[in-house]
Amino acid sequence: MRRTMLYLPGNNPNMLLRGHLFGADGLILDLEDAVARSEKDSARVLVREVLKHREFDGCEVTVRINGLDTEFWRDDLAAVVPYGIHGVRVPKVETPQALANIDDALSAIESAASVPVGATKVFCLLETALGVWNAYDIALASPRVTAIIPGGEDLAADLRTSRSKEGVELEWARRMMIVAARAAGVDALDTAFPRVTDEDGLRRETEFTKQLGFDGKSVIHPNQIPIIHEIYDPTEAEIESAKKIVAAARDAAARGLGAVSVDGRMVDLPVVRRAEFTLERSGAMTERGRA
């Protein structure tokens, strides 16, 4: 479940040690944009030490490394991968070839550190037009790829436009991301909503991107988390209806029937799948007691 993945500045011990308390599904310990060039080394050490603590309360833990066009990314990987993180978030991925480089580097570090090779997943940030265009190939370039994420500010700039309140400039890239992710069998995660005090704006954007099909959204402020969860969490009525559908489908399968009827309405396979997905979400929701 990746409804929310919270960015934590890699140079802020206060947030790094407490980020898991805010109820996000995942954490992104950020070595890239949140950290000034002069602080890259110290942030890397800090993030490594926090990873050693291993206190993340069941959150999926990832690290955003510096871009493949910088001198930092290999050191970043070497510092964090040995501590068994779930994945790395790689900025500005443009081509499948980039994945090959990452893949090699990760495998070498994993085998040296006795981490199962392939255990570290890759979340690809597609922050340029070229990256978005190659989304499907990138998603398939390595079995490590688990999600693709469209860029926000960077992508808007690369498209020679700027971010608007309505987000029209990102709309096509977002739709493209869903199609590519589903075709490749990975998650589609949306970019963060930048205006942290605009709760209505966040709500509108999340409702829209959830409807497009996104699995979740990056988060840059803890106060955004409950709003996004509220939108993603199924309502009581949806859960009840899903329970009925799944039960009816199981009953029909047991009796060797093809078609199922629930409350006088025919239910086919996609509807059953969606109901199962709803239950999966609600189950995970109560299990972790998240707000």
Next chain:
Amino acid sequence: MALNAVKRDIPSYIEGYGKTEEKLFAGAFARKPEGFSAGKRLRSRTPNDSTKFLGSIKEAIAASGIKSGMTISFHHHLRNGDFIVNQVLDECARAGIRDLTIFPTALFGVHKAVIPHIQNGVVRRIMGSVNGPIGQLVSEGGVEIPVVLRSHGGRPRAVIAGDVRIDVAFIAAPTADIGGNISGRAGKSACGALGYAFTDAEYANCVVALTDNLQHYPIAPISIPGIYVDFVVQVGSIGDPSGIVSGTTRVTRDPLRLLIARHASKLIEASPYFQDGLSFQTGAGGIPLAVTAFMKEAMKRRRVRGGFGLGGITGYFVDLLKEGLLKKLMDVQSFDQEAIESISSDPRHIEISADWYANPWNSGAAVNQLDVVILGATEVDMDFNANVNTEADGALLHGIGGHQDTAAGAKLTIIAQPLLRGRIPCVVDRVHTVTTPGEVIDAIVTEFGVTINPRRQNLIDACKETKGKDSVPLVPIDELAMRAKRMSGLMAPIRQADRVVGVVEWRDGTVIDVVRQIFPENISS
């Protein structure tokens, strides 16, 4: 030396304070009063007596009969905007008066002008909270006689019981008439309730009201009647309005504080006290205000109608009153403009004295009716003892306020605090100073969850019954302390001298702890 009930070593005699053997803290409700309340000088006024009204502080000092060595008192309703304490001491200095004991209900940063008067001998002793630069001076041994710290309820108790005799009370009065009737509701220096001034007016041997808003006799409504007031002095200005009232405080957006507030709110909701008639006190800090906001949400959701809100009143409590979520407000101190307007116009918003609010030695203070209170602390320990007086370097920088009184009175006392402030742990093995004993503290709430005093098994059970979104995350105290240690590392012990610079009294007048002199190199702030 002898150990009191919270295992603190108290010297049997403290220079400048006296013997402690009969006054060792023995438990929150152990000490009972005997005998009768203190009296005061009898006085009379005849008709056509025009000597009550005076034109300057200088005249008032002469008329009041202040002499060297006397005790003079002040209230702190003008907070950081107060002009009176400094002006009165300046005039005393000019009149050659020395060795005064000042007995304020609290001092603020603006009162750092008292320091020269301490150094030149005009002020010899402070009985009351010290903070900021004065606290630093006291901590380093710059005041000869130990300061005595009392709670908002302990202070009127000490006056009424005769522990402290006030020779002259100076009462800053936002509005007064020539008969000496006083109100805090109107005037350019309006402060709303005058709760802390009542006992001083009733028990001082001489009462001087100072006002910058003199009205015809009589004003209405009246907080303190003129029958207690010996002199009325008209001055240019008693205070700076910008330091007296804060603007509307907004609920914090700090995610950590919001998280703590949410945990606290869930605990209250899970407790047996969350029902119609619920009374609570939350004060004006960032976390308490956020708890108030979350509780408002919960009360609406669960259709619970509260009883009364108590203590220092903010606009948030006024909103709860207006929306029908609280039926009454009992206000000892009005924090902001909304509270001042409300107490001036809404009869459900009741002004109460500190005696009425919190004194343990009367026939039942308001705190005794309190269900829930949210408090802070600089540190708490494994025994749930709380320290609100000293900082991590041992410096005496904060007063007690209503901490002891509300903790003792409320059915559910919550300390809501981040686990660390910066790199300083707030949960420790043993607090440096015990202000409030663990026996009256029920829960500590940090960002890591809710830690309940094992004495309160019913609360633990209630929290365990919570589920899903409402579930209260429980953390045992030893785990909390261990987390703090792991995050901050071990703190070096505070180097201190034997000399006692402060005596912390429990609200019943017993000694719960002492504060010792620290060395300047300890002080980081």
